[in-house]
Amino acid sequence: MTSEQPQPASGPDLSPSADPLLEDERSRVRRALSYGAKLLFRDKGGMIGLSLFMVVVFAAVFAPYIALHNPLQQDLTRSRQPPAWRDGGSWEYPLGTDSLGRDMFSRIIYGSRVSLTVGFLGVAIALSIGLVLGLVAGFAGGRVDNVIMGGANLFLAVPYLLIVVVVAAVVGRSLVNVVLIFGLTDAPLFVRITRGEVLRIRNSGYVESAVAIGAGRARILFDHILPNLVGPLITVATFEMSAMIFYEAGLGFLGLSVPPTIPSWGNMLAAGRQYLASTPWVATYPGFAIIFTALGMNLFGDWLRDVLDPRLRRKGR
Amino acid sequence: MSILEVSDLAVEFNTIEGVVHAVNGVSFSLDSRETLGIVGESGSGKSVSMMSLLRLIPEPPGRIRSGAAWFESSKGRVDLLSLSKTKRAAVRGRDIGFVFQDPMSSLNPLMTVGEQIAESMRLHLDLGERAARKRTVELLDRVGIPAAAERYGNYPHQFSGGMRQRVMIAIAIACGPKLLIADEPTTALDVTVQAQILDLVKNLRDELGLAVIWISHDLGVVAGLADRVIVMYGGLVAECAPVDELYEQPRHPYTEGLLEALPRVDQDRGEELRSIEGTPPDLYLAPAACPFAPRCSYAFDRCRQAVPPRYVVNNGHDTACFYDLAERRPRSE
Numbered sequence: 108m109t110s111e112q113p114q115p116a117s118g119p120d121l122s123p124s125a126d127p128l129l130e131d132e133r134s135r136v137r138r139a140l141s142y143g144a145k146l147l148f149r150d151k152g153g154m155i156g157l158s159l160f161m162v163v164v165f166a167a168v169f170a171p172y173i174a175l176h177n178p179l180q181q182d183l184t185r186s187r188q189p190p191a192w193r194d195g196g197s198w199e200y201p202l203g204t205d206s207l208g209r210d211m212f213s214r215i216i217y218g219s220r221v222s223l224t225v226g227f228l229g230v231a232i233a234l235s236i237g238l239v240l241g242l243v244a245g246f247a248g249g250r251v252d253n254v255i256m257g258g259a260n261l262f263l264a265v266p267y268l269l270i271v272v273v274v275a276a277v278v279g280r281s282l283v284n285v286v287l288i289f290g291l292t293d294a295p296l297f298v299r300i301t302r303g304e305v306l307r308i309r310n311s312g313y314v315e316s317a318v319a320i321g322a323g324r325a326r327i328l329f330d331h332i333l334p335n336l337v338g339p340l341i342t343v344a345t346f347e348m349s350a351m352i353f354y355e356a357g358l359g360f361l362g363l364s365v366p367p368t369i370p371s372w373g374n375m376l377a378a379g380r381q382y383l384a385s386t387p388w389v390a391t392y393p394g395f396a397i398i399f400t401a402l403g404m405n406l407f408g409d410w411l412r413d414v415l416d417p418r419l420r421r422k423g424r
Numbered sequence: 425m426s427i428l429e430v431s432d433l434a435v436e437f438n439t440i441e442g443v444v445h446a447v448n449g450v451s452f453s454l455d456s457r458e459t460l461g462i463v464g465e466s467g468s469g470k471s472v473s474m475m476s477l478l479r480l481i482p483e484p485p486g487r488i489r490s491g492a493a494w495f496e497s498s499k500g501r502v503d504l505l506s507l508s509k510t511k512r513a514a515v516r517g518r519d520i521g522f523v524f525q526d527p528m529s530s531l532n533p534l535m536t537v538g539e540q541i542a543e544s545m546r547l548h549l550d551l552g553e554r555a556a557r558k559r560t561v562e563l564l565d566r567v568g569i570p571a572a573a574e575r576y577g578n579y580p581h582q583f584s585g586g587m588r589q590r591v592m593i594a595i596a597i598a599c600g601p602k603l604l605i606a607d608e609p610t611t612a613l614d615v616t617v618q619a620q621i622l623d624l625v626k627n628l629r630d631e632l633g634l635a636v637i638w639i640s641h642d643l644g645v646v647a648g649l650a651d652r653v654i655v656m657y658g659g660l661v662a663e664c665a666p667v668d669e670l671y672e673q674p675r676h677p678y679t680e681g682l683l684e685a686l687p688r689v690d691q692d693r694g695e696e697l698r699s700i701e702g703t704p705p706d707l708y709l710a711p712a713a714c715p716f717a718p719r720c721s722y723a724f725d726r727c728r729q730a731v732p733p734r735y736v737v738n739n740g741h742d743t744a745c746f747y748d749l750a751e752r753r754p755r756s757e
Contacts, residue, residue, distance in 0.1 A: 312528075312530035312531075313529065313531050315524065316530045317532075318480060319480055319516055320595060320596075321516035321517040322547060326547075331532055334532075334535075335532070335534055
């Protein structure tokens with residue numbers, strides 16, 4: 108057996124570990140991540156999207172360190188001061204002040220917290236409910252499926268704006284309410300997508316093969332169906348998150364989101380609206396912040412969708 | 425010694441338009457190390473009958489109306505059709521390997537090829553992760569995947585169709601089954617790749633002492649592989665014979681028609697291909713007569729009144745036909 112020395116692999120060695128048998132789970136994850144990073148660098152849109160989004164996340168997490176002033180501190184003598192680079196502006200208030208003399212820059216930084224909280228938690232709630240109910244509906248089928256999908260469709264038929272108005276009127280405006288309403292009203296979408304994907308995957312060749320080798324229901328669910336759900340659901344989740352940030356701003360503009368004491372982009376937009384002709388920055392910069400965030404998330408979501416589908420990944424870019 | 429004995433298997437599907445009688449009483453037996461070819465056109469019930477042996481058809485809408493399938497499993501003689509769920513799962517993949525038609529969709533795109541082969545071994549054989557990996561690489565090598573060790577961590581999309589079918593075969597033989605059921609495994613492949621896969625299965629069969637059931641609509645493929653052939657039509661067995669005898673002396677008009685319809689290389693250029701006139705039977709109707717009678721040039725009154733039983737021609741050869749093709753006259757009642 109001395110002549111049976113392992114042959115060196117022909118062609119370029121793509122894997123960092125020479126013997127795949129010795130490769131453990133951690134190094135597989137590391138390899139997947141570095142592969143993902145490579146794909147990200149190749150796609151400018153995804154790169155820009157992720158950067159924009161990371162800026163917003165950074166702002167939200169480190170708001171107290173970035174902000175120059177207390178976002179709630181009023182100073183009526185400095186009402187509606189222009190941004191620093193315009194006549195009468197000062198670098199003490201880089202983006203100027205609003206009608207109550209509060210620092211616009213600090214308020215926008217703090218406003219990202221509301222937007223991201225609503226986006227993250229709203230999607231987390233919607234996704235959790237949707238995933239569980241969708242899996243049950245798709246997997247159980249029959250009457251259970253009918254009841255769940257009936258409920259989901261019923262829920263979709265109720266205009267969410269109406270619920271928001273009613274809730275705001277009855278229990279008052281709060282961040283928790285907004286998050287809950289978004290989470291609940293968006294759940295049916297995730298139920299539908301999950302159920303559809305489960306049905307598709309259940310009828311796929313590889314689930315049939317798994318059944319043929321004697322795999323039980325639990326194994327099929329956790330090894331074959333769930334991993335194949337991740338791609339489509341994450342993609343939808345990114346887009347829904349950006350939609351929720353958008354809608355939150357919209358509700359804030361209508362005065363239905365968080366109370367005015369909390370700085371949020373929607374509230375700022377609403378407050379600045381009446382000064383649009385004279386001092387436009389009061390409404391413009393919060394608007395930019397919304398566009399910035401939504402654009403970033405959508406670009407990133409597009410990239411994610413391409414990457415999570417191995418068939419699209421092959422496309423030469 | 426027979427390892428599988430199927431008797432009177434009938435499968436139907438409840439659809440909105442009515443009950444589809446897919447399989448209407450199929451009986452056959454299979455010896456160990458024997459290769460049985462099952463031939464028939466689309467809708468003849470060949471796939472459904474084999475898949476229902478492992479209860480792989482969706483139930484509902486599918487329903488096994490009657491039948492028994494006694495199988496010599498590693499845990500003794502069992503009726504595949506009446507096994508409990510857990511016992512059924514223990515037979516699937518362990519004693520019977522199944523290879524599906526479409527290798528492109530039969531592998532999970534998110535699991536590495538190696539993991540998918542190891543999966544069945546970890547389910548059935550009490551193998552640790554390392555042992556399963558080692559055996560998987562051996563299997564990949566055995567089914568002819570070059571650089572098997574490096575291929576373990578590859579994903580299905582990195583494999584060609586032929587290589588994926590090799591992987592499917594590796595999965596099917598991983599646990600050392602006694603029986604391999606292959607449902608048109610070469611239909612989706614190039615002709616050259618088809619030949620390679622056929623050779624691989626032949627080698628594995630001889631080496632591992634497998635019994636093989638090979639489902640195909642290609643008489644040529646079956647001729648080179650099978651010991652015995654069953655021809656199915658309208659959910660019934662039309663003819664069953666040793667492979668040489670079937671091709672030389674078909675005793676069922678349908679088999680005869682099929683053989684005549686085969687294009688030949690030595691055929692004159694201008695000569696038209698023969699075909700069997702008419703259309704396949706309507707499966708919404710339960711068979712009350714010979715399903716082939718409307719298309720059969722030999723058919724007479726009796727063919728339209730009763731389902732023909734399987735007449736024994738000689739040892740190992742039978743045909744479900746009221747007309748005696750050898751004597752060129754109807755059989756006596």
